[in-house]
Amino acid sequence: MPYVELMGFGPNGWGFDMLAATAMTVAVAACGFLIGIGLGLVGAAAGLSRFPLLQALADGYTTVLRGVPELLVIYLFYFGTSSVITSVASAFGARGFVGAPTFLTGALAIGLVSGTYQMQVFRGAWLALSAGEIEAGRAIGMPRLLLLRRIILPQAARFALPGVGNVWQLVLKESALISVTGLVELMRQAQIGSGSTRQPFSFYLTAGALYLLVTFVSGAAFRHAERRSVRGVARVS
Amino acid sequence: MIGDSFLGSTFIALLAGVPLTLQLVVLSVTAGAVLAYGLATMRVSGKLSLDLLARAYVFVFRGTPLLVQIFAIYYGLGQFPSVRHSVLWPWLRQPYWCAILALALNTGAYASEIIRGGLLSVPAGQIEAAMACGMSRFTRYRRVILPLAIRQMLPAYSNEVIVMVKSTALASTITMMEVTGIAAKLISASYRPIEIFACAGALYLAVNFVVGRLFAAMEFALSSERRAAPSLPGPVVRS
Numbered sequence: 001m002p003y004v005e006l007m008g009f010g011p012n013g014w015g016f017d018m019l020a021a022t023a024m025t026v027a028v029a030a031c032g033f034l035i036g037i038g039l040g041l042v043g044a045a046a047g048l049s050r051f052p053l054l055q056a057l058a059d060g061y062t063t064v065l066r067g068v069p070e071l072l073v074i075y076l077f078y079f080g081t082s083s084v085i086t087s088v089a090s091a092f093g094a095r096g097f098v099g100a101p102t103f104l105t106g107a108l109a110i111g112l113v114s115g116t117y118q119m120q121v122f123r124g125a126w127l128a129l130s131a132g133e134i135e136a137g138r139a140i141g142m143p144r145l146l147l148l149r150r151i152i153l154p155q156a157a158r159f160a161l162p163g164v165g166n167v168w169q170l171v172l173k174e175s176a177l178i179s180v181t182g183l184v185e186l187m188r189q190a191q192i193g194s195g196s197t198r199q200p201f202s203f204y205l206t207a208g209a210l211y212l213l214v215t216f217v218s219g220a221a222f223r224h225a226e227r228r229s230v231r232g233v234a235r236v237s
Numbered sequence: 238m239i240g241d242s243f244l245g246s247t248f249i250a251l252l253a254g255v256p257l258t259l260q261l262v263v264l265s266v267t268a269g270a271v272l273a274y275g276l277a278t279m280r281v282s283g284k285l286s287l288d289l290l291a292r293a294y295v296f297v298f299r300g301t302p303l304l305v306q307i308f309a310i311y312y313g314l315g316q317f318p319s320v321r322h323s324v325l326w327p328w329l330r331q332p333y334w335c336a337i338l339a340l341a342l343n344t345g346a347y348a349s350e351i352i353r354g355g356l357l358s359v360p361a362g363q364i365e366a367a368m369a370c371g372m373s374r375f376t377r378y379r380r381v382i383l384p385l386a387i388r389q390m391l392p393a394y395s396n397e398v399i400v401m402v403k404s405t406a407l408a409s410t411i412t413m414m415e416v417t418g419i420a421a422k423l424i425s426a427s428y429r430p431i432e433i434f435a436c437a438g439a440l441y442l443a444v445n446f447v448v449g450r451l452f453a454a455m456e457f458a459l460s461s462e463r464r465a466a467p468s469l470p471g472p473v474v475r476s
Contacts, residue, residue, distance in 0.1 A: 030297070063442070064438065067399070067438070067442040068434075068438040068441050069405075070403065071417055072417055072437055072438060075430060080434075128429070169300075176304040188307060193342060194312060201314065203313075204312070204313045208297070208305045212296075212300040215301075233459040
């Protein structure tokens with residue numbers, strides 16, 4: 001089959017499947033990304049806190065999860081959750097292996113990994129805040145929450161934005177690894193397609209192009225957001 | 238004995254995968270470094286066509302997942318009869334060489350940006366001074382530009398190598414039995430993912446720790462002027 005027909009939207013085309021799988025990739029990556037932001041915020045707060053125990057926990061979290069392959073973390077989550085579910089199911093009389101929900105375990109796994117990157121980004125953004133401005137806020141009697149809302153968050157978000165954009169790109173690419181658990185996202189769909197048509201290169205080329213498209217569009221969106229975020233900021237050049 | 242407990246036997250089984258993991262890392266990082274140097278010189282060559290070519294390469298290989306690249310090379314290339322009948326086919330049909338090729342092409346893209354940054358960081362004054370001394374282009378590179386550029390890019394490069402150590406895990410998806418491949422096999426045989434994860438994770442952490450130390454040692458060796466001069470045993474001053 002010629003390439004255009006293969007990836008087209010006709011009766012034998014795989015166009016719709018590939019687009020649906022792209023949507024799934026974006027969905028699972030977005031969930032993992034949000035989980036990562038949450039973990040990154042908690043981790044950064046723990047790392048910057050005064051308590052040695054929290055600092056050590058944050059330190060251990062980054063050391064372990066940044067030094068171990070993402071694929072292993074995905075296996076751990078998928079098979080770990082599955083074995084818990086299987087044992088619960090067998091207690092209720094079910095037999096055999098019960099797979100964990102792949103979307104959830106995949107999103108959790110890449111969320112946990114990307115959380116370590118986000119943590120570094122947020123830590124850097126926090127440390128880049130000017131101490132003088134925070135003191136000034138305190139000096140005019142701002143309560144903590146107001147200080148956070150008016151002085152800290154707007155600036156920290158601006159400092160963090162470029163790094164957060166990088167993490168998003170990483171998460172998007174790491175989401176391809178979730179295909180090993182069977183979730184039909186872009187990578188898995190390309191595997192299915194190449195298995196049934198014997199045209200693997202066409203499928204992986206298309207998958208690669210779709211990943212490029214998503215990274216390119218979201219990269220443009222982040223650059224736009226970055227430009228907006230520095231409106232009115234004096235720049236030294 | 239260590240081998241009697243589940244944890245111990247798992248650890249020993251996984252240890253057998255370490256040589257393959259290390260081979261994949263060393264070969265692909267070496268080949269990738271050569272490729273990256275070529276790409277970086279294309280970027281800084283000042284010739285628009287070379288620059289655009291290198292940019293396009295970096296864009297494609299940094300914008301797509303490594304897993305897609307590995308599968309496109311290992312499963313995809315066989316789609317073309319011309320590849321199947323070429324002299325390279327005996328290598329391209331083996332997962333080992335496909336994994337190394339994909340990893341090298343991938344790290345080449347990332348490392349080219351690191352090397353470019355290193356080359357651009359060499360102060361123009363230093364290069365001018367070398368020219369003024371009458372150094373040839375080759376000597377300039379050997380004595381001035383490369384030592385400064387390499388030192389500048391070592392921290393970023395060590396991150397890239399650590400990422401590569403982790404990336405070799407993807408070779409397990411094309412049947413390579415390195416550490417992660419063995420771990421996946423053990424997990425599906427025993428359903429004890431946590432212990433196996435702990436052992437495999439410890440091995441990767443150990444490898445990455447050594448990589449980090451090696452790069453730190455290299456950086457130390459290349460930045461002699463940043464260290465304090467060795468103190469000579471001088472006269473002892475008493476107060």
